[in-house]
Amino acid sequence: MNKIMIDKHDIESDDFANSAENLKTSGKYLLGIVAADERVLNSKFSVRYFFGGTEGIEEYCVKTDESFRSISKICPAAKMYEREIYDLFGLLPEGHPDLRPLMLYPENWDSSVHPLRKDYNGVIPEMKKYGGYKFKEVLGEGIFNVLVGPVHAGIIEPGHFRFSLAGEPVLQLEIRHFWKHRGIEKVCEGKDFKETLDIISKISGDNGVNIAISYLEAAESILNIEITERAKYIRVILAELERMWNYVRDVAWIFMDIGFALPAQNLFGLQEELMRLNKNLSGHRFLFNSLTVGGVNLDLDSAKLKAIEETLKKVENIIKDSEEFILSSSSVLDRLEFTGKINKKTAEELSLCGISARASELPRDTRAEFPYLIYGRLNLKPYILDGGDVFARTALRIKEIYLSKKIISDLSSNLPEGNIAVSFESKPEAYNYAVGNSETSRGNAFFYIMADDKGKIFRLKYIDPSFRIWPSIQYGVLGNIIADFPLINKSLNLSYAGNDM
Amino acid sequence: MNFNGQHLIIGVVQFFIVVILAPFFAGFIHKLKQRARGQKGINIFQFYINFNKLLKKEIVLSKDATFISNIAPYIVFVTYLIILLMLPAFYRYSLLGMSSDVILIAYSLALATFFMTLYAMDQGSAFGGLGAAREWFLTVLSEPSLIFIFISLAIYTKQGRITDIFYFIQKGAENAFLTGSGSSAVSVAIPFLLFISLFIVSISENARIPIDNPETHLELTMFHEANILEASGKHLGLYEYGSYLKLTVFLTVMSLILFPYMAVNIYQIPIAFIIYVLKMIILCALIAGVETVNPKMRVFRVPNILSVSFILSLIAMILSIRRF
Numbered sequence: 117m118n119k120i121m122i123d124k125h126d127i128e129s130d131d132f133a134n135s136a137e138n139l140k141t142s143g144k145y146l147l148g149i150v151a152a153d154e155r156v157l158n159s160k161f162s163v164r165y166f167f168g169g170t171e172g173i174e175e176y177c178v179k180t181d182e183s184f185r186s187i188s189k190i191c192p193a194a195k196m197y198e199r200e201i202y203d204l205f206g207l208l209p210e211g212h213p214d215l216r217p218l219m220l221y222p223e224n225w226d227s228s229v230h231p232l233r234k235d236y237n238g239v240i241p242e243m244k245k246y247g248g249y250k251f252k253e254v255l256g257e258g259i260f261n262v263l264v265g266p267v268h269a270g271i272i273e274p275g276h277f278r279f280s281l282a283g284e285p286v287l288q289l290e291i292r293h294f295w296k297h298r299g300i301e302k303v304c305e306g307k308d309f310k311e312t313l314d315i316i317s318k319i320s321g322d323n324g325v326n327i328a329i330s331y332l333e334a335a336e337s338i339l340n341i342e343i344t345e346r347a348k349y350i351r352v353i354l355a356e357l358e359r360m361w362n363y364v365r366d367v368a369w370i371f372m373d374i375g376f377a378l379p380a381q382n383l384f385g386l387q388e389e390l391m392r393l394n395k396n397l398s399g400h401r402f403l404f405n406s407l408t409v410g411g412v413n414l415d416l417d418s419a420k421l422k423a424i425e426e427t428l429k430k431v432e433n434i435i436k437d438s439e440e441f442i443l444s445s446s447s448v449l450d451r452l453e454f455t456g457k458i459n460k461k462t463a464e465e466l467s468l469c470g471i472s473a474r475a476s477e478l479p480r481d482t483r484a485e486f487p488y489l490i491y492g493r494l495n496l497k498p499y500i501l502d503g504g505d506v507f508a509r510t511a512l513r514i515k516e517i518y519l520s521k522k523i524i525s526d527l528s529s530n531l532p533e534g535n536i537a538v539s540f541e542s543k544p545e546a547y548n549y550a551v552g553n554s555e556t557s558r559g560n561a562f563f564y565i566m567a568d569d570k571g572k573i574f575r576l577k578y579i580d581p582s583f584r585i586w587p588s589i590q591y592g593v594l595g596n597i598i599a600d601f602p603l604i605n606k607s608l609n610l611s612y613a614g615n616d617m
Numbered sequence: 618m619n620f621n622g623q624h625l626i627i628g629v630v631q632f633f634i635v636v637i638l639a640p641f642f643a644g645f646i647h648k649l650k651q652r653a654r655g656q657k658g659i660n661i662f663q664f665y666i667n668f669n670k671l672l673k674k675e676i677v678l679s680k681d682a683t684f685i686s687n688i689a690p691y692i693v694f695v696t697y698l699i700i701l702l703m704l705p706a707f708y709r710y711s712l713l714g715m716s717s718d719v720i721l722i723a724y725s726l727a728l729a730t731f732f733m734t735l736y737a738m739d740q741g742s743a744f745g746g747l748g749a750a751r752e753w754f755l756t757v758l759s760e761p762s763l764i765f766i767f768i769s770l771a772i773y774t775k776q777g778r779i780t781d782i783f784y785f786i787q788k789g790a791e792n793a794f795l796t797g798s799g800s801s802a803v804s805v806a807i808p809f810l811l812f813i814s815l816f817i818v819s820i821s822e823n824a825r826i827p828i829d830n831p832e833t834h835l836e837l838t839m840f841h842e843a844n845i846l847e848a849s850g851k852h853l854g855l856y857e858y859g860s861y862l863k864l865t866v867f868l869t870v871m872s873l874i875l876f877p878y879m880a881v882n883i884y885q886i887p888i889a890f891i892i893y894v895l896k897m898i899i900l901c902a903l904i905a906g907v908e909t910v911n912p913k914m915r916v917f918r919v920p921n922i923l924s925v926s927f928i929l930s931l932i933a934m935i936l937s938i939r940r941f
Contacts, residue, residue, distance in 0.1 A: 262743040262837075270834040283750075284916060373838075375830040375913030381654040447827070447912050598747070599916045602835040 122551065123174040132165070132176055133185035140191055144169035145480075146467045148579040149197035150564045151205050153234045157547055161207055164564070165194075166551065173486060173551065183208035193467035196587060204301075206230035219294040219616070222247030231302055254280035254288050262598065266295045273612035277601075284597040289590045293615055300617040304576040309335045309409050312573055316563075319578060320614030321402050322365075325351075325358045326556035327578070327614075328407045333488050334552030334563040335409060338544045346534035347411040348489045349527050353424070354403055354412070355489075355554070356520040360431065361390035362557035363513040363520070366609045367438060370510050373603045374451045379441045386434045393427045396420070411537025421528050428521050435517050442510065452507035456592040456604030459504060463588065470559020471516075472585050472608055474500045475508035482555035494523065506607040543571040558582055558610065580614030621710075623883065628702075628712035634890075635706050635869070636698065639861040640664035642868060642901055649905035664861065671854030679847060681741035689736035690848065690855040696729040697862035705780045706869050707893035708886060709879040714780040719767035722779060723760070726822070726866075729859070730756050737844035744836050748843025751916070755828070755840060758923040759818045765930035766811050766818070770874075773807055773937035779870075780879075787877040803936050810933040812874045816903075817926035819867035821919070823860070825904060827911040828919055838913070865897075872896035 127135075147166040154162050160179040165187075167174045178184055186209035188195040198209035199218040206228075209215070217227060226241035254261075259282050266274035274295040280288040300319060304312045316331050317324045329351055336343065343351075368383035391401040398406040398414050406414050416424075442448055458468070463476035473480040481498035483491040499515050501508040549566035559581030568574035585608060592604050644664045651658035660666070678686055703717035711717065734752050737745035771777055774785040789804065821828045824841035836843060845856045873879075875896055880889035914922070 260743065260746070262747060264836065269836055281747075371912070373835065375826045375833065376911070377650070377832075378654050378909055381656060385655070445912075447914065450918070451912060451915060597916055599838045601837050 129184040150577040151201040152575040186212040204232040320611040323556040330554035330561040337550040344534040345532040360520040455506040476504040582610040582615040624710035639865040643861040674850040676850035685739040689732040690852040694855040707889040740847040762926040769934035769937040783877040814929040826908040
């Protein structure tokens with residue numbers, strides 16, 4: 117079993133804040149911060165910091181009663197996690213530069229109620245104004261603000277974008293998200309592992325399979341289940357199919373946003389083919405419900421494998437055409453190059469992942485860094501580009517479509533025999549925990565799961581790549597004009613639903 | 618030109634036909650683009666249906682709106698109607714032919730833009746101000762080309778009214794054809810240069826790709842649409858219809874430069890009308906073609922293409938002056 121290796125350390129908050137600097141200079145980066153109310157165990161809260169690096173994942177656990185030292189000033193990526201913990205647990209990150217509420221809006225939520233504490237009684241505070249939210253201000257002659265959202269003109273999820281402009285150039289962008297917080301982490305507590313799989317698969321529907329794989333990595337590790345080789349292969353094939361249609365759609369929307377509908381329609385047609393293939397394989401266009409704890413719900417017989425092969429041929433042809441459009445059309449290149457540049461330094465400081473990191477020269481691909489399922493045997497090398505701009509992100513997606521295609525055709529031609537699922541009776545050890553990783557089309561999806569003494573979920577924390585990457589858009593737009601913002605936003609293509617659980 | 622009952626009646630008929638055809642031309646371009654991309658495409662009369670729907674809808678105005686918001690849609694719409702009254706689409710004696718001075722036409726277009734941008738700012742939304750600033754950014758750059766195009770036509774033909782200008786060109790072409798004398802290089806070059814220059818101005822003024830994208834829902838990238846983002850109901854209907862009229866104005870002037878053929882008597886009207894519609898369809902196809910094979914360009918690249926248009930019209934004007 118290729119369990120993810122974790123290096124665990126228990127540490128005092130003050131000591132940790134001092135050593136964070138060393139961690140960063142040694143090339144490790146923050147994967148996420150997970151807080152948990154463990155007062156039934158040791159009458160303390162725990163704050164776990166997960167760092168990724170070349171030697172696997174390291175964990176630093178800090179126990180606390182009501183506050184801990186903020187590391188945001190050393191490690192800016194921690195900022196959002198610490199605000200989240202302050203909201204949901206009421207633990208104060210001391211020395212945090214920006215403690216405005218993140219998810220629980222003071223406009224309608226009583227900030228003394230912290231829903232992720234175990235003693236929260238489930239009652240939603242009366243709907244009234246408890247406080248306000250102060251946006252950053254930019255002052256000066258001729259400077260004005262353009263406020264976009266949370267309700268948008270298209271069919272887009274809610275997000276508030278506040279631009280401070282001097283004419284067309286953007287001086288500052290401030291985003292405020294989390295308009296439809298669903299409380300998924302709280303909902304999962306007390307559920308068993310199968311019920312939870314159904315919930316987390318719908319966190320962000322277009323990446324359902326890859327998020328579920330991350331969850332299952334953690335869950336199966338707690339439950340001590342070893343799935344069959346065939347199930348692993350099928351999981352990888354489904355994951356890559358999902359990644360492929362996501363990338364096809366992303367590239368199509370890039371063309372759409374530069375007003376170039378001709379190649380976009382071609383790619384939308386291909387996306388439809390891929391989603392019909394999904395439906396053919398699993399009965400659902402988004403591959404919902406195709407994974408289960410202990411294996412997969414669908415088998416790939418020869419007819420299905422043939423359907424996959426035929427669709428892959430079309431993918432190759434159409435993507436080749438689009439590649440030519442991008443590389444040979446100066447008017448397309450003019451729109452994409454140098455637009456929305458995220459510097460390598462910024463990407464490092466914000467611990468970006470996925471396409472956004474790889475386009476900024478950071479070799480971060482969970483499939484290669486912390487291999488899961490059979491990715492370790494594929495010897496993948498992350499593709500990287502150094503532009504950091506819209507072009508780099510688009511070109512990477514096209515390259516990775518070829519990669520996914522190659523993985524799928526290699527695996528489907530040597531699919532091992534065996535059962536697709538194993539039955540399991542095992543009950544997890546009380547208060548045992550595990551983490552899971554996977555690479556979605558947006559980046560690393562991270563799960564932390566702790567079981568309780570009845571074999572149910574005690575604490576589940578999911579960190580979506582979108583949660584890590586959203587702040588970077590505020591840096592990506594600087595130096596650009598506001599008319600290019602939609603294109604920059606589309607090139608990152610982040611999820612609002614995954615960000616706001 | 619003496620006043621004549623026949624001119625009056627045909628002038629009115631010509632005006633109504635062109636006004637009624639305007640949404641068809643816009644719909645036709647849209648349909649062509651969609652077919653080129655492999656989509657089924659809209660109903661070619663969809664824009665009439667939309668207009669009818671919008672007329673029935675309620676008007677919602679921002680609480681910051683003043684009386685400007687109530688009058689601007691009408692001023693914009695009526696201005697385009699008045700310009701269409703001046704244009705000799707297929708009959709030489711248009712209803713307002715006597716006062717169809719080219720300078721008047723150019724500045725009537727600017728008047729409509731002025732009131733549309735006032736409306737945009739009057740509603741107090743941030744997009745309105747952004748859209749108004751962008752609209753003037755385009756108009757200021759395309760207006761010199763437009764004026765130069767009209768002035769070089771006027772100098773070339775020594776006429777001031779648009780009806781007389783194109784009648785003069787038509788007569789000249791007829792004479793050259795009948796006498797077999799052929800045309801001089803200059804008399805071919807000037808309309809050619811003006812056509813290309815006016816085509817670029819039309820793309821810019823009518824919010825078309827590669828300068829603006831008429832189909833987008835992205836507020837932040839809009840030029841024209843950002844101005845009317847707050848408009849609703851009848852106001853929106855008038856603006857939309859106004860944009861079809863504006864497109865028709867530009868296409869008609871282009872069609873006259875391309876191939877001036879206007880009926881001078883009642884017997885020539887059927888053939889003149891058929892030629893007019895054919896020319897318009899060719900121009901629609903040309904615009905649809907340009908919109909299909911180009912992406913939208915960066916906002917600050919727009920001056921480059923508009924300066925091409927300006928240079929072309931400037932060369933045409935120098936050539937027309939040389940002709941004296």
